[in-house]
Structures are given as C-alpha cells and as structure tokens.
Amino acid sequence: MAIRGEQRPMMHFDFQVGDLDSAVAEAVALGATVAEFQPQESVRVLLA
Template sequence: MTATTLDAPNARELARFHQRLLGWPTRRDEPDWVELAPPDGGAGLSFQTEPLFTPPRWPSTGSEQQMMTHPDIGVSDLASAVGHALALGATLAEFQPRADVRVLCDPVGHPFCLFVRTDEYA
C-alpha cells in the first residue's frame, strides 16, 4: 500500500491541517489532489477534493454517513498531542471509548485517534 486517501470539500485545506498535525512534507500538490509523505518512507496520506463530500458520523448511526476508516496516531504525550490538534482546528469527539485513547475529528469531520505508544501497540 502506498497511501490512504481522505476525501474533502477542499483537498489543499485538509492536507494543510494534516501536514501541520503530522509534520510530514508534501510530496505532490495539485488543485484537487495532495499527497503527504512520511519521513520514514512508509505509506503516505493523500487528499482529494470531493464536491459531494459528506462528513462521517462518530460514533456511527444507521441514518448518517458512517466512518469507514480512521488514522491511529501514536504520540509520546497524549495531553500535549490533543492540545496541538485542537489548536490546529480539530475537535474532540463527544464519545471517547477508551481512557488511554482520544478520538478527535479533523476540520471536515474525519475521526482520528491519538494514543501513547506502548508495548501493547508496538
């Protein structure tokens, strides 16, 4: 796998949020397509403009767009990482299923999880 792609009303705007969140450089930047490359050379994160984008609902319900995938991001300090994400424009999800993980949503509503990397998640 080379990348996971997230749809958005504006690919560049969402890519800027995730670029600042992750600190990854931009590999490709076109008006409706942006690719971020991880420093270690693994699978990247891409963004494409989708004019009919509907934000996913977390937690899922039967009557709204369901979350189909979400990034899990390992961090060294959960409180600092949550503060950083919130300062960039993320929102804290109302429902938090675990005490050691924080579910947030990016500016267009894609959920993502922050957690402290431990042996359990290695």
C-alpha cells in the same frame, strides 16, 4: 465534493504519541474537535 444525500468520503488515522494531552492540544489548535464519545482512557477520538 459532497453530493446531497450521499455520505462524504472519510479517512481514519491512528497515531501513537508520547504525551496524549499535548498531542490533543496541538490537534485542537490546528482545528480538530474532540469527539463527545471517547472509547478508552488511553485513546482520544478527534474530528477534523
């Protein structure tokens, strides 16, 4: 539960996939959002 003025708990996951574009499309279909900043060509940051 979020408390006003306090940061919400966060988690970070790394997944290795064979097809990056398909994995991103599936995650987006399930409700994820592609982050504006992408640190590397072979990595995608998504927010859930």
